[in-house]
Amino acid sequence: NAGVMQNPRHLVRRRGQEARLRCSPMKGHSHVYWYRQLPEEGLKFMVYLQKENIIDESGMPKERFSAEFPKEGPSILRIQQVVRGDSAAYFCASSPRTGGRNEQFFGPGTRLTVL
Amino acid sequence: LAKTTQPISMDSYEGQEVNITCSHNNIATNDYITWYQQFPSQGPRFIIQGYKTKVTNEVASLFIPADRKSSTLSLPRVSLSDTAVYYCLVGGDNTDKLIFGTGTRLQVFP
Numbered sequence: 001n002a003g004v005m006q007n008p009r010h011l012v013r014r015r016g017q018e019a020r021l022r023c024s025p026m027k028g029h030s031h032v033y034w035y036r037q038l039p040e041e042g043l044k045f046m047v048y049l050q051k052e053n054i055i056d057e058s059g060m061p062k063e064r065f066s067a068e069f070p071k072e073g074p075s076i077l078r079i080q081q082v083v084r085g086d087s088a089a090y091f092c093a094s095s096p097r098t099g100g101r102n103e104q105f106f107g108p109g110t111r112l113t114v115l
Numbered sequence: 116l117a118k119t120t121q122p123i124s125m126d127s128y129e130g131q132e133v134n135i136t137c138s139h140n141n142i143a144t145n146d147y148i149t150w151y152q153q154f155p156s157q158g159p160r161f162i163i164q165g166y167k168t169k170v171t172n173e174v175a176s177l178f179i180p181a182d183r184k185s186s187t188l189s190l191p192r193v194s195l196s197d198t199a200v201y202y203c204l205v206g207g208d209n210t211d212k213l214i215f216g217t218g219t220r221l222q223v224f225p
Contacts, residue, residue, distance in 0.1 A: 031211075035215075042215030042216050042218055045212040048212055093213075103149075106160065
């Protein structure tokens, strides 16, 4: 059973461009979470999605950021008009069900660098 | 969500037991305590979870006193490969998002 897959692993964008980060959850998992991690800091929750629904986007900036988890295909985190402050590691996690007791399985992350 | 406090860093030598303590004074009745491990350039990995007393698995032990205001992650006989950041998280059954602090950076020396 393959783990959580993220691509690309590294992404370089110039200011003003768009960044698209993809996440394929583990087989059988219908819950996806996105986190952002700045250097030397812990992960910060961004958004929680189930298939075709955004459940909690309280950690996601109101502008330029969007996320989706379509019925078919991977979850996408989209950042429009990137700025240097968007440079970070973005991690996706998946789980088979909700609840704090439930373990979240993390992918290897996408490292975004904005020039 | 209860806030957690843990040491910023710890050093150890191979073969030693390492104990990392986390404070969570405002833990709620339905909160569980979970520890994650993160290696450089990788996503966090679940280590252990508990509610009270002691939990042990093949990787670590988790000690939780009766008042549950703190917890201790115990790593027996660490090796160089245990060098990582360890996060203590607290949340209940209704918690979907994980709240990470800055974690404890463990450095294991030969």
